[in-house]
Amino acid sequence: MKFCLSPKPGASAISYTELISRLESEFSTRMSVSDISESDVAGMVAELIELNAPQQMIDDARSGVILRVSIYDFDFSDDSVTFDITPATISLIGHYPDGDTGTILGLLERCSSVLDYSLAIDS
Numbered sequence: 001m002k003f004c005l006s007p008k009p010g011a012s013a014i015s016y017t018e019l020i021s022r023l024e025s026e027f028s029t030r031m032s033v034s035d036i037s038e039s040d041v042a043g044m045v046a047e048l049i050e051l052n053a054p055q056q057m058i059d060d061a062r063s064g065v066i067l068r069v070s071i072y073d074f075d076f077s078d079d080s081v082t083f084d085i086t087p088a089t090i091s092l093i094g095h096y097p098d099g100d101t102g103t104i105l106g107l108l109e110r111c112s113s114v115l116d117y118s119l120a121i122d123s
Contacts, residue, residue: 001098002051002122003081003108005115006091012116014091020069020085026114029073036084038065051093060064060086071107079103081111092117 005081007013014022023031036044044066048058060066065086081104083094092111096104105121112119 001094001096003096004093004120005090005108005112005117006120006123008013008118011116016085016087016089019089019092019115020067022067022114023071023111026110030072034070036061036064036065036068041066042080047095048084049097051095053093054088054090056085056088057090066105071111073107080108081107086123092100 008034016097020033036080041061041064045058045061048061063082066084067086068082068084070080081094081096083092085092092115096108108119111117
């Protein structure tokens with residue numbers, strides 16, 4: 001399933017650094033931010049294209065300017081929200097497993113709240 005967190009109608013996207021700051025304030029020790037390795041860039045570009053990401057975000061990913069953000073509720077849990085961001089990020093987009101028990105949806109709702117973004121789920 002796909003998810004998209006995006007600015008509410010009439011609102012502007014928050015900056016790349018503000019986005020990270022807000023998520024860190026909400027999830028503190030339950031969030032990791034890491035660089036994407038060069039060997040993963042092609043896969044990230046393909047996924048961003050599949051998710052209809054903005055062209056500038058795809059171009060940023062091709063040039064290696066991309067971070068992977070993972071948010072989880074429990075240590076040693078496979079239930080997490082993962083998405084990639086670049087300075088051109090307007091909306092957060094990604095995939096999550098079809099069989100989610102509600103944990104991932106809860107994490108996405110918390111992200112939506114702290115960012116003041118709308119959440120859309122596409123099956």
